[in-house]
Amino acid sequence: MMNFDRTKHSHCRYNPLKDEWVLVSPQRLSRPWQGRVEEDDDGGDTNNNQQSTNPLCPGAIRRETSQPNPFYEHTFVFDNDYPALLSDIAADENEKNKNDDDLFQCHVARGVCKVICFHPNSNLTLPRMTLDDISHVIKTWIDVYQDLASKYQWVQIFENRGDMMGCSNPHPHCQVWATDFLPNEARIKHRTQKDYFTKHNGNVLLLDYIKREFNEFKKERVVIDNEHWLVVVPYWAVWPYETMLLPKRHVLRLSDLTDDEQTGLGQIMKQLLIKYDNLFNTSFPYSMGWHGAPTGDLSNEDCSHWQLHALYYPPLVRSATIKKFMVGYEMLAQAQRDITPEYAAEALRNLSSEIHYKDKKN
């Protein structure tokens, strides 16, 4: 019998936001990898896309529109040409009646899908943009969010970075899918945060969590922080270098951020993304997105149990070409990770947040 040691032995950790567990197996760290090795995707540096042939560039003509894109200088927003959601579907009586069917349940999904280009240059990723460039991205997020939030219950801003994450165009961009319903993740977090709030006399789950990370755990899992924001590898992180980015103040939605908070956000995002790229000297792939209080008609409800946060889910685990596969056991039973969140936080903390590996003189 070995005595349990969190840094050496398998254990499960609970994610109170999602009400689920993750299996942590630090003893597997020494496992050799004989499986698939990915191609190193350097994030556009060798991307010779002619400005005019990439459909996301200023002046380009997209296959589905006859009008050329404007010669935009900062960001550019347009409707996805192949939206996963449609806005103008009439209610279906047949389907509506089915909603008390316990086995075959279905509802119409109404919404819109937008694309936001971050910058005119196809080969410039966020960590290598200026703070001014990034501030335009943040302002555009807020504008698009505010516009859609007036109509839809949930506005999901997300970025798929790198072709390993299914991103089909290297031009820096993100997407926004807004829906007239709460998707699964939103619905669950709405419930878990509300339950915590009720049980703990109006305390906010994520604010209590931050407080304890700072005081009780001495920033063991904190990667970086500034006056208004922090980045933490959550105690329950699933992906090897997963992080959560959140404001220190109680903020419900992206649209509630002050000017100072927006400035601080640009700074900490750039720092985090430089660290990520420096980890394996590659343009670090990830999916990221924002979660905040519901909107549309749901904003009439009390949502003060919510705390705005962004999530970064990067797949790489050992190098620029070896990713973590969430397959078999993960799909059928439970997420599993090898490196501990504490190990990941320390590795990220130790990297430069100022000098991007591509800008290093040597």
Added chain:
Amino acid sequence: MMNFDRTKHSHCRYNPLKDEWVLVSPQRLSRPWQGRVEEDDDGGDTNNNQQSTNPLCPGAIRRETSQPNPFYEHTFVFDNDYPALLSDIAADENEKNKNDDDLFQCHVARGVCKVICFHPNSNLTLPRMTLDDISHVIKTWIDVYQDLASKYQWVQIFENRGDMMGCSNPHPHCQVWATDFLPNEARIKHRTQKDYFTKHNGNVLLLDYIKREFNEFKKERVVIDNEHWLVVVPYWAVWPYETMLLPKRHVLRLSDLTDDEQTGLGQIMKQLLIKYDNLFNTSFPYSMGWHGAPTGDLSNEDCSHWQLHALYYPPLVRSATIKKFMVGYEMLAQAQRDITPEYAAEALRNLSSEIHYKDKKN
């Protein structure tokens, strides 16, 4: 305003086993793909692994053991050399006390990880094995299951097929991870099936589901069936060609199958896997696994709300080299699919289940 049509317009479907929704967007079927294209992995035909250098082969010496593998003729079971679970960890007082902590919750994870080789030949996949070969696999599943079920609450048998699914060795094999706790998926299905059972006076969720698929929906989503088994693309399927394989009789666990049912299982598995390979003329990658009633000390509880079933989660969507990416929106909001389950079922139904594309004379 368009009138809602399930074959053309975005909608959400409810998965009563997992208590979550999937977004179906059939209008996206025409979307061109400009993103990552995978390599075609033909499942071992060009796999020139010398029998002696592949560590899963008869007579091979694995890096971590000095003893050579036996010269096995059918299946071969051994303990995973890099297990994600350990069995001999003592209880930790410190962690135990933390279990009433709403934010930092953790428990020791005890268990074992085994590997089952299906066949001595490295380049033979299940669909190309004889029915006799497959019956040895099924018997081994049951033996290993029975052995571990006496001690552990959950015995997860799963197969990762193809390097796209993180499988690091092309030799036909699966894994078994047994744990002293219910992993997330098991815990949720335990609850949902029990709730349904209680609400519907002792009816079993999946048996009611089958009945309605056959009678009310005229096998619209059924791919194949025989006397004892059926394969269906569930109404709520997430992966493009996801299927569920289940017995027609009320069966709680793999170990409850009669001899006839075991024979029927081998037949229908071979047929399904031939269809899968024939879909894109490739050795179809997937993760698959078995779910049945809990075991260990939990088998003392009444588990008659459970129905045994296997799940196949294949990633391919358009061809041998284009897969569905579950990223961005899927990770942050809700699973999304383009082709409808009905479309997938029809495509699979129309393929030969007898002649594998590699065995076709032309």
